[in-house]
Amino acid sequence: MSVLCKDAAVRWSDAERARALKRIISKSAIAKALARTGIGRRRCRRLPRWFVIWLVIALGLFCPDSYRQVFRWLHRFPKKGGTPGRSTICEARKSVGVAPLRLLAEEVIELQGRPEMPQAFYAGLRLMAIDGFVVNVFDSPANARAFGRPGNQRSKGAFPQARIVSLCETGTHVLWKSVIKPYRCGEASLAHDLVRFLEENMLLLWDRVFLGFALVQQVRARGAQLLSRAKNNLIFTPTKRLPDGSYLAKMYASQRHRDQDQEGLVVRIIEYTFDDPQRPGAGEKHRLLTTLLSAREHPAQRLIVLYHERWEEELAIDELKTHLREKRVLRSETPDGVLQEIYGLLLGHYVVRKLMCEAADFADVAPRELSFVNTLKILRCRLPECPRSERGLARWWKRLVREVAAERLAPRRCRVNPRVVKITQSKWPRKRPKHRKFPQPTKPFHRCIVMRH
Numbered sequence: 188m189s190v191l192c193k194d195a196a197v198r199w200s201d202a203e204r205a206r207a208l209k210r211i212i213s214k215s216a217i218a219k220a221l222a223r224t225g226i227g228r229r230r231c232r233r234l235p236r237w238f239v240i241w242l243v244i245a246l247g248l249f250c251p252d253s254y255r256q257v258f259r260w261l262h263r264f265p266k267k268g269g270t271p272g273r274s275t276i277c278e279a280r281k282s283v284g285v286a287p288l289r290l291l292a293e294e295v296i297e298l299q300g301r302p303e304m305p306q307a308f309y310a311g312l313r314l315m316a317i318d319g320f321v322v323n324v325f326d327s328p329a330n331a332r333a334f335g336r337p338g339n340q341r342s343k344g345a346f347p348q349a350r351i352v353s354l355c356e357t358g359t360h361v362l363w364k365s366v367i368k369p370y371r372c373g374e375a376s377l378a379h380d381l382v383r384f385l386e387e388n389m390l391l392l393w394d395r396v397f398l399g400f401a402l403v404q405q406v407r408a409r410g411a412q413l414l415s416r417a418k419n420n421l422i423f424t425p426t427k428r429l430p431d432g433s434y435l436a437k438m439y440a441s442q443r444h445r446d447q448d449q450e451g452l453v454v455r456i457i458e459y460t461f462d463d464p465q466r467p468g469a470g471e472k473h474r475l476l477t478t479l480l481s482a483r484e485h486p487a488q489r490l491i492v493l494y495h496e497r498w499e500e501e502l503a504i505d506e507l508k509t510h511l512r513e514k515r516v517l518r519s520e521t522p523d524g525v526l527q528e529i530y531g532l533l534l535g536h537y538v539v540r541k542l543m544c545e546a547a548d549f550a551d552v553a554p555r556e557l558s559f560v561n562t563l564k565i566l567r568c569r570l571p572e573c574p575r576s577e578r579g580l581a582r583w584w585k586r587l588v589r590e591v592a593a594e595r596l597a598p599r600r601c602r603v604n605p606r607v608v609k610i611t612q613s614k615w616p617r618k619r620p621k622h623r624k625f626p627q628p629t630k631p632f633h634r635c636i637v638m639r640h
Contacts, residue, residue: 207573207580211541212244212295212534220290226283234271234279240287243280243527247535249567251513260571285523288530292365296537299359299544305553307358309493310485312390312412315363316500317381317397319352319374320508323516324525333522335370342617346516349525352377353504354384357392357496359554360503361540367529378402385411390479392497398476400440404452407478414494417476423456429482433457438476455480457487467603499555506559507536539563546591561594 206214217237226236234242241261249257254276262270271279300307300314307314321337323346324330330347337344348370353362364384366377375397382402385391387410395416406413417423422445423436437451444450457475461468475494479485512532519525540554543562547554569587574580628635 207570207583208538210584211538212241212291216291216295217241217287220287220294223290224284224286226287234276236283236287239279239283240291242276243283243288243531244534244538245531246518246528247511247532248538248563248570250511250532280524280527281521283527285526285530288527288534292530292533292537295534296361296363298356298363299361299541299554300356304358306496306555307356307553309390311388313386313388314357314392314493314496315385315389315411316355316357316392316497317352317378318355318394318497318500318504319350319377320504321348321350321370322508322512322529323347324349325516325518325520327520329521330519330525333369334525337370345618349529350374350377351529352381353500354381355500355503357499359540359544360499360506360559362503362507362533362536365533367526375399375402379405382406382409385409387411390414392494394497400438400452403438403454403476403478407452412478414475414477414479414490416494417456417474419472419474421474423454423476425456426453429455429487431482431487432459433482433487435480453480454478455482457490459487459491465603503536506539507532510560510563511536511539539566542566542588542591546588549588550592550595552592552595556596557591558594558596562591565590565594 214237217240221236221240238261242257245257245261246254249260252260254273255270258270258276298313302308302311324334326346334347334349336347350368350370350372351365352368352374353365355362364381366380368377378393378397379402382391382405385406389411391406391411391413393413393415395418398415398417398421403413403415423438425434425436427435429435433455435453436456437445437448438454439445439449439451455477457477459473459475460470461473463469475490477485477490479490517525517528519528539559539562543557543559544554546562547557550557565587569583569590572583574583
């Protein structure tokens with residue numbers, strides 16, 4: 188706390204409800220992130236910098252609420268000045284910037300799975316997955332220039348979009364490492380920035396869009412293992428047939444390397460289909476590629492079932508995009524604000540997931556067996572009730588963990604849903620550039636009324 192505003196810290200310490208979550212994101216971690224950027228040395232009596240960090244995270248936890256309401260969730264009856272206005276909070280966010288939130292996310296978000304935790308490991312390997320998603324950002328000229336927007340031959344998309352690719356721990360749904368880039372950046376190119384975080388005891392799962400020689404080679408260079416879907420048009424010539432029906436083959440960087448049999452990477456190919464006509468893909472050939480070469484230690488059928496753990500990251504993304512964010516568009520009008528808001532969402536998601544992991548330990552179940560939606564609602568309800576005393580805070584936390592532990596999910600049903608959308612067409616014309624600066628009235632409403640005789 189030496190780099191922070193001490194008088195402000197004393198005045199705010201008893202009033203700060205965010206201290207309830209210091210077990211997950213400590214003040215020392217926030218102070219360290221501010222100190223590394225030099226921002227913590229600046230004095231601000233109205234909104235201390237460390238409190239603004241918590242405010243940005245709370246914007247992710249209480250995404251549907253306004254700035255002023257989120258401030259009220261975190262602060263008890265401010266004595267001087269009352270609740271700051273929206274513009275004051277916006278300026279406070281600008282003064283903090285992106286760097287402290289990015290450093291805090293790198294420092295705080297940690298893997299939560301343990302070998303004894305159900306569904307977190309396979310054969311001593313931590314299950315990880317890489318996948319990407321996009322979020323709509325505020326439609327401002329600055330955001331459009333920085334992030335770009337989707338489109339097709341007919342028209343451009345309604346909103347600019349930021350692309351996020353995350354390395355996720357599938358057993359706990361923790362989005363461990365993330366890369367945020369403009370929409371035009373492809374997911375496969377961004378995966379290179381995440382593969383460098385892999386460790387030797389990890390098994391990485393990803394979809395076929397990521398499969399490429401350079402990425403597979405990078406995964407093996409980190410000592411990690413891979414299980415991936417592979418396109419059916421890729422050429423793999425069997426070099427050895429295995430007892431379970433899979434076979435070994437070589438993967439090459441290019442056709443020239445294949446022709447000359449140079450620098451080939453030995454992989455294992457598993458091909459299969461389904462005989463249930465009600466299941467999508469029945470009768471079609473499906474193909475997996477893995478670096479787990481032993482059919483005895485890793486039977487093909489077990490790996491086929493294991494690959495579907497990749498969908499756990501899809502559920503984690505749904506938690507962030509649908510249930511945590513709730514709003515269709517991020518609120519920030521500037522690119523730096525968008526990045527700051529996304530890091531706040533990632534940290535907010537981690538807060539909920541870390542709480543769920545502690546509750547799962549208490550209930551002796553897997554974290555995936557608890558409800559994210561209900562945990563989020565409980566946290567939103569209980570956070571404003573946080574007591575001031577340390578003893579009361581400890582009791583409050585224990586009750587919170589017990590309440591979350593009771594939110595068990597029903598066993599998952601054997602079902603599928605079609606990939607379709609149901610969106611009604613609007614009767615209104617599409618918004619065009621001419622509508623952005625629409626002519627405004629010149630008179631108040633009551634002065635432009637003319638009675639007709």
